[in-house]
Amino acid sequence: MVRKETLAQLLDEGRRKIQVTDEELAEAKRRRQLLAASARRAFPGSTTYYNGSVAHGDANTPLTDVDLGVVLTQKDAEPYGPGKKSALDLMEKVREVIHEDLDDEFDKLTIEVEGRRRAVLVRFGDPVTQGQADFTADVMTALPHPSGRGLYIPNTKIADQWDRADPITHTRMVLQAIEDTKVVFARTVRLLKHWNCTHSKPMCSWNIKALCLDCLDEPMPLINALQVFFTYAADEIDKGPTPDPAGVAGPIPLNMPRADVHKRLCTARDYIDLAIEHEKAGRPLSAQHALHQVLPELVPDADGTQEEAGRLAQTVLAGGTAASGLGLATRLITPTRPRAWGD
Template sequence: MVRKESLAQLLDEGRRKIQVTDEELAEAKRRRRLLAASVRRAFAGSTAYFNGSVAHGDANTPLTDVDLGVVLTKKDAEPYGPGKKSALTLMEIARDAIHEDIGDEFPKLTIEVEGRRRAILVRFGDPVTPGQADFTADVMTAIPHPSGRGLYIPNTKIAAQWDRADPITHTRMVLQAIEDTKVVFARTVRLLKHWNGTHSKPMCSWNLKALCLNCLDEPMPLINALQVFFTYAADEIDKRPTPDPAGVAGPIPLNMPRADVYKRLCTARKYIDLAIEHEKDGRPVLAQHTLHQVLPELVAKPDATEEEADRLARAVRSGGPAATGLGLATGLVTTTRTRAWGD
């Protein structure tokens, strides 16, 4: 007997496989607190902020890094900024303070400043997730923007040495979306980050989240959230690069040409649409097989008998060009894994 699960069950099981564990999260947050205390001590009167996957509530396992920043007071920030001093001195101060404060607890600790674009890189020499090589932290030294909106953050790769950004608002927007969707936002992002990593990483994680902020604003099943995302994201990427949700920084860059990203998004959207159609029409095994193309490591290929696979293949062939065009007409009886690359 073939085990038949709904798409909702398959996705719930899948996101649980990659969700960060309580133990990983607790240790990552503890180390983040240590770093925040250290940089606040180094810069009297400063404030620390948290961003990235741990702060946004969408971290996956294995957990390998954490992100945070420190914002100087207006007075201390006066010598720094575009046309003034770079952040190098600030980065060196932060490095020395962190070494002094946590070096004894982490004897393999190393901190990189030279050549870093935006933040110092802290290598603990001690992983949070068993079996991983290490655990790292990006610690950014930022200054207030004169307008009061956002920050100036370091960018050692450009002449001005500073970029405008608003990571604090980004985190607030993500947390609000998680609340508004009753956690669906974070769970969808987890799945999307896995999809992204499985299919050549066409986009950075922040781009995925920025797009989600504009299309996921209420609770819904995860399969529908994926459908909404891929539909919206494909249309948006086809038109333009993703703008900064906070309206402060420039467009979010892609990891490959926009046409290629669009292609991958369209392919994933077609698979999701077809999976939903199969489930609606009472073909759960075929629905699972279709969803497997999008999330191959999270949704298992159906364990159908040859007879069942043959029947399903015939059903796909009779389903019209949409199924055939996605490569599903013969995929049920082959051991070769097909991915929604869009190539």
């Protein structure tokens, strides 16, 4: 007999498949702390901050990297900034101290500065997740912004050499959202990041989180959170690029033309709507098949052919036509239909 699961069960099982393990997280945080200590030693009086998926509580397995930054004191930052010195010698200083502190433990450690746009890239030569090639860290050297809002962070690809951003506020906003939604925010982001990776990465993870910050502000079932996100994100991306939630940096760039991103979001939205509609009508296999199109590696496919035949028969008996009812359902239910790319 075919096992029939609710959408809630399918999503809970799916998100557990990609949730980072306690062991991975503990080791990643340990290495992050080592790097933070080195960064503070490189710049006495400085402060450090954490950002990225580990800091935001939405890391997936395999865990391959962490992000952190060091903020110089006002005095030490004085020679640097737009129209002044670039971050290159700061990055070299961090590289030097990290090597001094960590080479004994990590004998394959390498650190890249040349060609790096924003941060020093630390390659440990030793993965956190078994089977992965390596584990890396981005260590950013930042300056306090004169306004008191946000930071100047390196950008070696532009003439000014520095960009304005506020990663500290970003992390605070994400952690508050996780608390406000009773962890639904983080679990939804994990699923959305997986959707993003299996559908050509139309947007960066931060764009996903920025959109979530605007539409997920209370506890709700995961399927409803996905529905809210895709509906909101499709509308917002159709209008234009996503603004910085902290109101400091510029709009968040997309990874492909906006029309293509919008198309993928709309297709995912339609499949989520269809999955919910099928479940409400008592067609669990059809609901699972629709959800599979959005999260193909997390939700197993299911054959809803008999359920669809039953729906069509009931429609005809009720005086309708076989084509009436769910509108796009017949097209979307086809087992050979491509996953939610919108192609």
